[in-house]
Each structure stands twice: as C-alpha cells, then as structure tokens.
Amino acid sequence: MNVIRTEQYETMSQSVVDDVRGYIGKLEQPVLGLATGSTPVGFYESIRQAQPDWSHVTTFNLDEYVGVSPDHPQSYRTFMERHLFSEIPVKASHIPDGQARDLTAECDRYEQLIAEQGPIDLQILGLGHNGHIGFNEPGTSFQSRTHIVDLAETTRQANARFFGSIDDVPTQAITMGIQTIMEAKKIILMVSGHGKEHAFNRLMEGEIDEQFPASVLHNHPDVTVYVSEVE
Known part of the structure; x- marks a missing residue:
C-alpha cells in the first residue's frame, strides 16, 4: 500500500486526477469505478x-440510496451529473437503480x-468514519458481492x-460488495475531511478485520492512498 500525503486538499485532488489520467490513458477501453461524497468533489472539479x-x-x-429517484437532488445519479457527466461525457455510465421493484434482482443485474463490461481497471474509493468503503458497513463479509445494506446510524448522521x-436520509443502499471492489486492477483511496484521522490511523495500524472494511485493502496488490491533512 503506497501512501502519498499532501498538505492541501486541492493538491491531493489534482494528484489523483494526474494518476487516473495517466493510468487510463494507456488503455483502449478503460473501465473506471467512481465514488461519491464530499472527498472526491475536488477530484471531479x-x-x-x-x-x-x-x-x-x-x-x-x-x-x-434505496428508494431515491435518479432525479432526486441527493441521488448519486444527480451527484454524478452535476460534478462530472454534464461536462465530461463518457461512453457509458452505470449506477445501481435504488428504485428497482426487485432490489435483489437489481444487485444481481449490476x-x-x-x-460483462469489466473488470474495473481503476476504482476510486473514499474512507468512511467507521471504515466503510462504498456502503459496506462494519461486519460486511470480505466475500460480498453487490448487495443491499442497512446504513449504520453513524453513516446516516455523516x-x-x-x-x-x-x-x-435513506436507511438502505445498494452497494458494490467488497469482493467486487477488490477485483479492480488498481485502487485509489482518498482520505480527507473532518474526523478522518482516527479512521486513517486504524487503517494503517490496525489488523485486517471485517469490522473495519477498508482494512481489506491491505490484501490488494495495487493500492495508493492519497491523504490530505486530516483534521
């Protein structure tokens, strides 16, 4: 696991952009895994x-989120359109359907x-306060695939x-599973923001444990962690 520290959030964001562009620029038909939340906003900018x-x-x-329409102001489809797709069109963009009638079938479809279209060449991740990656909360199996998750109270509060x-705030979400994430060829984890110091320290110093989902990244052969000064 390669850790790159920067003092400024903007510097971290630009460094991730440079890394992503350099990596996918070598590929004819790259498949990119994307994250939402406050940390990657500077990356998209x-x-x-x-x-x-x-x-x-x-x-x-x-x-x-489960139960949130794609045009809802806080849906992740809206987030991606606002921060990226409206200005940088892509060949195809896929986001789980949180309004699917059969959520289990939607997980299987995704x-x-x-x-069919992967594997994912490069996956962008953020780090949750409780160590979640995607919406994989503490206790999620490292062998999990795309699934429905009950959001932890700390996640909903955040x-x-x-x-x-x-x-x-919705109480459930559809998320890629940990095994799905781990099958990406390269992973970039971005860490920044209020209260992330404890989570980052546990990631770097703690044991590999399903109670701290991000710890599984130590088992991946190509992970770069970009850290701006955490508060």
Whole structure:
C-alpha cells in the first residue's frame, strides 16, 4: 500500500486526477469505478477543468440510496451529473437503480453488468468514519458481492448534512460488495475531511478485520492512498 500525503486538499485532488489520467490513458477501453461524497468533489472539479476526452471510458458507481429517484437532488445519479457527466461525457455510465421493484434482482443485474463490461481497471474509493468503503458497513463479509445494506446510524448522521435532516436520509443502499471492489486492477483511496484521522490511523495500524472494511485493502496488490491533512 503506497501512501502519498499532501498538505492541501486541492493538491491531493489534482494528484489523483494526474494518476487516473495517466493510468487510463494507456488503455483502449478503460473501465473506471467512481465514488461519491464530499472527498472526491475536488477530484471531479479538477477533471472538469482538464476537459479530457473520456468518450471511450465506461464508469461504474459504487452505490446508490434505496428508494431515491435518479432525479432526486441527493441521488448519486444527480451527484454524478452535476460534478462530472454534464461536462465530461463518457461512453457509458452505470449506477445501481435504488428504485428497482426487485432490489435483489437489481444487485444481481449490476454484478453481472460489471462482469460483462469489466473488470474495473481503476476504482476510486473514499474512507468512511467507521471504515466503510462504498456502503459496506462494519461486519460486511470480505466475500460480498453487490448487495443491499442497512446504513449504520453513524453513516446516516455523516450524510445528514446533504439532506438537511437525518430523518430524510435513506436507511438502505445498494452497494458494490467488497469482493467486487477488490477485483479492480488498481485502487485509489482518498482520505480527507473532518474526523478522518482516527479512521486513517486504524487503517494503517490496525489488523485486517471485517469490522473495519477498508482494512481489506491491505490484501490488494495495487493500492495508493492519497491523504490530505486530516483534521
């Protein structure tokens, strides 16, 4: 696991952009795994400023809230359109359908789609306060595939700032499983923001344990962790 520290969030974001562009620029039909949340916002902003031609890039997002329509202001489809796709078109963009009638079937469909169009060449991740990656909360099996998850109260509290009230935050999500994430050829983990120091220290110093999902990244052969000064 390669750790790259920067003092400024903007520097970290630009460094990730440089890494991503350098890596996928060598591929004819790259498949890129994308994350949402506050940490990667600067990454997407830097991509928009660079204006790369990503018409040959296929993307898969990690997750989506259950019960939230694609045009909801806080859906991850809306997030991606706002921060990336509206200015940087891609060949195809895939996000789980949180309104599917049969959520289990939707999980299977999404997993099959990744298998057909993947494997994912490069996966972007953020680090949750409790160590979650994607929406894989503590206790999630390292062998998990795309599945429905009950969101931890700490996760809902952390995301309440986007919804205005914790009562409005969905209680479930569809997320890529940990095994699915680990099958990406390269992984970039971005760590920044208030309260992430404890999670980062546990990642670097703790044991590999399903109670801290991000710890599984120590088992991957190609992980780069970009860290801006955590508060």
